[in-house]
Amino acid sequence: MxxxxxxxxxxxxxxxxxxxxxxxxxxxxxxxxxxxxxxxxxxxxxxxxxxxxxxxxxxxxxxxxxxxxxxxxxxxxxxxxxxxxxxxxxxxxxxxxxxxxxxxxxxxxxxxxxxxxxxxxxxxxxxxxxxxxxxxxxxxxxxxLKDLESKIIRTPLDPDITYSDDPLRMMRAIRFATQLNFTIENASLEAISKNKERIKIISQERIVVELNKILESDVPSLGFLLLEKTGLLDYILPELTALKGIDEKEGQRHKDNFYHTLEVVDNIAQNTDDVWLRWAALLHDIGKAPTKKFSKKVGWTFHGHEFEGSKMVYRLFKRLKMPLNEKMKFVQKMVFMSSRPIVLAQEVTDSAVRRLVFDAGDFVDDLMVLCEADITTKNPKKFKKYHNNFKLVRDKIVEVEERDHVRNFQPPVSGEEIMEAFGLKPSREIGTIKETIKEAILEGKIPNEHQAAYALMLEEGKRLGLEVLVIKD
CATH class of the missing domain: 3.30.460.10 (Beta Polymerase, domain 2)
Known part of the structure; x- marks a missing residue:
């Protein structure tokens, strides 16, 4: 050696x-x-x-x-x-x-x-x-050396003193256990639970460094289960612990969304190293806790949880002092759109795929990776059916994009052309015409081409009572 x-x-x-x-x-x-x-x-x-x-x-x-x-x-x-x-x-x-x-x-x-x-x-x-x-x-x-061979995380001195002195070590213990697939010895685990409240003196930035390293591990759930077991998760990401548990009313139950979330994170970790996409997987269901309702007719519902979750992403990032930039917006978009491909997979139509590609833009492939990771059913037939349907969606995305070019969509007719045709100054009518053209393209009523879009522009202008002054060849 x-x-x-x-x-x-x-x-x-x-x-x-x-x-x-x-x-x-x-x-x-x-x-x-x-x-x-x-x-x-x-x-x-x-x-x-x-x-x-x-x-x-x-x-x-x-x-x-x-x-x-x-x-x-x-x-x-x-x-x-x-x-x-x-x-x-x-x-x-x-x-x-x-x-x-x-x-x-x-x-x-x-x-x-x-x-x-x-x-x-x-x-x-x-x-x-x-x-x-x-x-x-x-x-x-x-x-x-012996602890390495036994795959044990242990402190040199009394763990109670070690973790109380520097509470960041509690996060580091869990991070190392996750990265190395080691076990935290019982005395250490008990000391972390005992000192969990001490994590409050650690800066959010230092906590996020450790969270990212846990998320970047091969099996991130190992770390989040330890964070939950020791009580640290309540202080760091209460939005996740709020998902824990199964409620039952009139014989109807819902799945435990906390453990489901960890399965999704582990699934996505097998297919991407992008830590922000892994964050999206971790947060994709956080809106379910505040939107959970029960009715006798339909049982448990989580209506609008994607929209609520996307708003919660901003508040969570701000609290943890994470970047409030394009990375945060990416996670928000993934959370907001996380159910779209799942609904779409039940009936794969051209217009629905066009809208999906239009809304997701360059991130449509990331969204598909997230949704495929979201399939955690233990029923082999259902699992196969969902993934076969997602393959149909992926194939249709390629076909529609090659034909209709709606990813990062730019209107085939510009605002300047509309103003020239009808002698307009900037006005609401221009937005109305552009929206009509966009909707027609997404619905497949016209191709995403200038000539067809220009003809529809003239037609819509007339419908709005506008006089055509200039027509281009």
Whole structure:
């Protein structure tokens, strides 16, 4: 393990630089963990120095031929440089103490043991020695190697203190368990439940980073089930926990929309790496909690849940301080349109497909991926039928788009042409004529071509009592 883990030349350079400064240095954390797990190349390396991490970073830069720039973060006592597409962060070994109101610790210089003690999990506390005499030796005081083999997430010290000191570690524990498919040991799980309210002192931005990493995992439901089990989800995404449970009235029940949602997220994770499409899957049914109603005639209904859900997306993104830009609008659109292809699949008509493509635009393929993931029936016949129908919808989308070109639709007749034909200034009649042309194209009454649209423009203008002044050839 010594020579293979530290085969990259940067480690010899760091070793030489540390020796020149008369200090010890170690590789610690994710690089060591992922090397042992054989998780591929690691582009982030953490170096801990028994002394000044900033001084070591500057010395390393001197010993690299092109002297990469060293970024110094004095507030945190850290420094960073890039070498051969690798980001290397240097920090002096330290020990930490916390106050109840903040996750920002009081930091003092410390030993390697102090530094390993402050690490979040045993699997992240392993270090490789970079000194010339013991180059590559593994220092593993908390049996992180054993926990890796047993697939266990465990804190080096008392989990109750670890999670109370820095509540973000609760999210990180669940994120690592999800990414690595590990189990959080019982004492840790109980400590997370006990300290769940402490998550309130963590910034929304830091929480979202962890949520995104959970969503980007192979099986995101593992993380969301842990968030729900520990009670953290109530503080972070109450819109999801509101979906939990099955109500029954007069012998009629509805499905548990929380567990259904997690199935949809896992399904979509098999078909896309797009985290925003995965967010859409996670939020596609959040409007069902506030719109749920029961009537004797039809049983449980969720009328308008897509519209309500799309409004909730904005409020949720704003609360979590997520981007209120095109990404948010994309998620809103996916949630708003999430049932359209499902309804359409029952009767695949040209006009309905044209409207779907018109409304979804460039995102129609994403919408189809979402709707296919939304099929969670355990009945094999129904499952096959739904997916066969979706294939018909996909085929019809291709056929209609090739013929009618309604994706990102632009009217074949411009507002300027309408004004010229009828001698109009900007007015309501122009909008009425353009809407009539659009509807006729979407309904298949006329082709999406200039000549047919121009003829309809003249006809509609006459119907509105407008006098034709100019007719183009």
């Amino acid at each position: 010594k020579h293979q883990a530290l085969i990259h030349p940067i480690f010899k350079i760091i070793s030489q630089s540390a020796e020149e400064l008369g200090i010890d240095a170690y590789v610690i954390g994710g690089f060591v963990r992922d090397y042992i797990l054989e998780r591929g190349q690691h582009k982030d390396i953490d170096i801990v120095a028994i002394g000044s991490g900033i001084a070591l970073a500057k010395q390393v830069s001197k010993n690299i031929p092109d002297h990469p720039k060293v970024q110094v973060f004095k507030t945190y006592g850290t420094a960073m440089l890039r070498y051969d597409d690798i980001e290397i962060e240097f920090v002096g070994a330290r020990k930490e103490s916390y106050s109840e109101e903040s996750r920002n610790p009081v930091v003092e210089n410390g030993t390697l043991e102090d530094d390993q003690n402050r690490r979040d999990f045993t699997i992240n506390a392993m270090a490789l020695n970079l000194s010339a005499a013991n180059f590559g030796d593994l220092l593993d005081p908390f049996e992180g």
